[in-house]
Amino acid sequence: MFRSILLAASLCFSLVSRAQTIEELLQQGDQLVKQMKEVEALGKYKEALKIQPNNLTALTWASLLDSREGNRQEKKDAKSRYFEEAKAYAAQAVAAGPNDPDANYAMAVAMGRIALISGAKDKVAASKDVKRYAELAIKLRPNFGQAWYVLGKWNYEVATLNAFERGAAKMLFGGIPDGSLANAIADYEKCRQLDPGFILNYYDLAVAYKQNDQLDKAEEILRKVPALRPVSQDDPKIKADAKKMLEDMQ
Template sequence: MAAVAGKGSTEQLLKKAEELMGNYRDSEALAMYEEVLQAAPDNYTALCKASYLNCRIGERVTDEGTKVAFYLKGKEYASRAYELNPKDAESNYAMAVSLGAMAMVSGPKQRLAGITQMKSFLDAALASNKEHAGAWHLLGRWYFKMANLNFAEAAASKMFFGGVCGEATNEEAANAIQTAIKYNPINIQYYYDLAMVYKELKSKESCTETLKQAIALDVTTKDELELARRCKIMLQEYSK
């Protein structure tokens, strides 16, 4: 692929990549961000976006080896971005996303370690930008995961990591995801995850209201349509 000619071309590529990413044309957007990085390896925006896209694409891949390769690349880009700007919200968010992704394909102890490490990066992201919807959503997922560890996981967390799960509750998970929705009210993933938290809390009214809001959203992509389908099924089950 041809290298980027100069600053003007870089800005044009970044703009086009952002449009592609917004339209969920992830592979095309990633290729464009990586084209920028060929000519400008320290382009901070491209590093953050390429990291996130590698993790997002990897999540949809079924082959385990390919999935891990995407996640490793995402972690590499996130680490490079973090080195450039360790206090910015986007680099910290990229680190948290990549740690969470790698945790899901790791052994039990490594998984718990990755999930534990995510928290400091999410806190830093929100300290830099308190309106970062993605960070609030991921924090909600973190609370939910840590609040619902099984006995072995909770024991390992206490032994190896000082029991960081102690501060995590399902209520905190709900509050965090509610805040994510406040700052980005059109992301159906946020509503689906919030409904799952309410289901765990056995809060039928809040769960059904959240599902109704999710179904009312205008969705177009394959992933969004699948989430809308799941929300409809859950709502039908609750309405019986």
């Protein structure tokens, strides 16, 4: 009997330690994200998933960070590997929390990244998922600024489809998805209202204004970027790109 008590106590201690380990890994991942050490953060979230494979926070962050790291790769096959892994994590997250706005946002981001490196047919097909998951994230959390950004990016990409991509859209879906520069700008502006520190949104908003021949508005947005504080690993580069864009416009 004493041995049974010891075994039960050992099991309880093991379960508590296990839960604490997961929480510690999630906290470490969160701190590394805040420190803009995103590769290291990704490792922590993946460690957490080895212990608890359906942890919603770890799945969501692993997907988002895979999408970011994939975007930094130079070669398409390397990008594709990261983006497909991001999609897989996001799919698990959506399965674990179908009504979780962050999980749906992560899927929208992953599909958006896949769309940007795909051929015409796959790009158009993936774009349907981008819109669907971004809109669901917004429905679940209307003040989700970065989900509004993804919807704006979707509108911009649809509005600027080339002739071959438009042909693919017509063949696959009977027509071009309903997207426009005006909607892209409206979505980006909504993101800026809700998340005024999101630097990438400023850059893409300026691009959309420029594409829409609203050069004064584009310059106005770009002039706001230097005052923004970097909060993600890519922000310093985005700020540099915004500075160069402004210089080229003057």
